[in-house]
Amino acid sequence: MSAFxxxxxxxxxxxxxxxxxxxxxxxxxxAIAGVLGGxxxxxxxKRPVVSLSLLxxxxxxxxxxxxxxxxxxxxxxxxxxxxxxxxxSILVVLGQNMLPRREGMASGLVLGFTFASGSIGALFSGxxxxxxxxxxxxxxxxxxAALSGLLxxxxxxxxxxxxxxxxHTIH
Numbered sequence: 001m002s003a004f005x006x007x008x009x010x011x012x013x014x015x016x017x018x019x020x021x022x023x024x025x026x027x028x029x030x031a032i033a034g035v036l037g038g039x040x041x042x043x044x045x046k047r048p049v050v051s052l053s054l055l056x057x058x059x060x061x062x063x064x065x066x067x068x069x070x071x072x073x074x075x076x077x078x079x080x081x082x083x084x085x086x087x088x089s090i091l092v093v094l095g096q097n098m099l100p101r102r103e104g105m106a107s108g109l110v111l112g113f114t115f116a117s118g119s120i121g122a123l124f125s126g127x128x129x130x131x132x133x134x135x136x137x138x139x140x141x142x143x144x145a146a147l148s149g150l151l152x153x154x155x156x157x158x159x160x161x162x163x164x165x166x167x168h169t170i171h
Contacts, residue, residue, distance in 0.1 A: 001026065001061070001080065001081075001084075001141060002023055002026055002027060003122045003125070003126075004122075004125060004126070004129060004134070004137065005019065005022060005023045005026060005077065006019045006020070006023055007129075008064075008065075008134050009022060009070075009073070011134070012068060014070060018070055021074075022070070022073060022074050022077050023077075025074055025077055025078050025081065026077045026078070026080065026081035027081065028081070029077075029078045029079075029081035029082040029085060030081040030082065030084055030085025030088065031085060032082070032085070033053075033081070033082040033083070033084075033085035033086045034085045034086065034088045034089045035089070036086060037049060037053065037085065037086035037087060037088070037089055037090050038089050038090065038093075040086065041090045041093070046090050046093065046094055047152060047153065049086065049087070049090060050086075050087040050090050050091065050094075050149075050152045051149045051150070051152035051153050052149070053083050053084065053085075053086035053087045053149070054083070054084070054087060054145045054146070054148045054149030054152060055145070055146055055149035055150070056083040056149075057079075057080050057083035057084045057142075057145045057149075058142040058143070058145045058146040058149070059142070060076040060077075060079040060080040060083070061076075061080050061138055061141045061142035061145060062138060062139055062142035063076050064076045064077065064080070064138050065134050065135040065137075065138045065139075084145070087152075088114075091110055091114075092106075092107055092110050092111065094110075095107065095109060095110035096110075125137060125140075125141075128140060
């Protein structure tokens with residue numbers, strides 16, 4: 001999202017100072033929400049918070065290309081960034097829980113996977129934008145977020161299986 005938001009806003013005719021601010025708003029809301037996500041996960045559980053945050057990010061993502069107003073795009077971007085950011089730190093902690101005696105390695109694996117998959121996602125997103133446009137791109141992002149939220153409901157079973165597999169592979 002953050003890789004293509006400036007291009008999208010530039011195509012709409014907005015000045016670079018505006019799309020820089022809106023992109024910063026997306027990243028800032030994600031960062032602040034990451035802290036909130038930790039608090040919510042401690043209170044309500046990691047799996048439901050991750051799933052709900054991803055599901056909540058889908059509507060604003062899907063709505064962004066339906067507006068030309070800078071204010072409305074900024075609001076939707078803020079909401080999407082916040083909803084997506086809630087789950088980020090929780091996923092790192094889930095990875096650490098899977099390798100309880102190797103938290104540093106688990107953090108590196110989760111973050112490395114996140115960065116690598118983000119790079120690959122940016123490649124395919126760029127191809128999608130070039131072929132089908134931003135409306136399809138934002139719809140695909142919304143669909144992936146919703147699908148991820150639904151798949152996250154099965155995260156508990158995966159966590160137990162992955163921990164067993166990783167512990168027996170490392171020992």
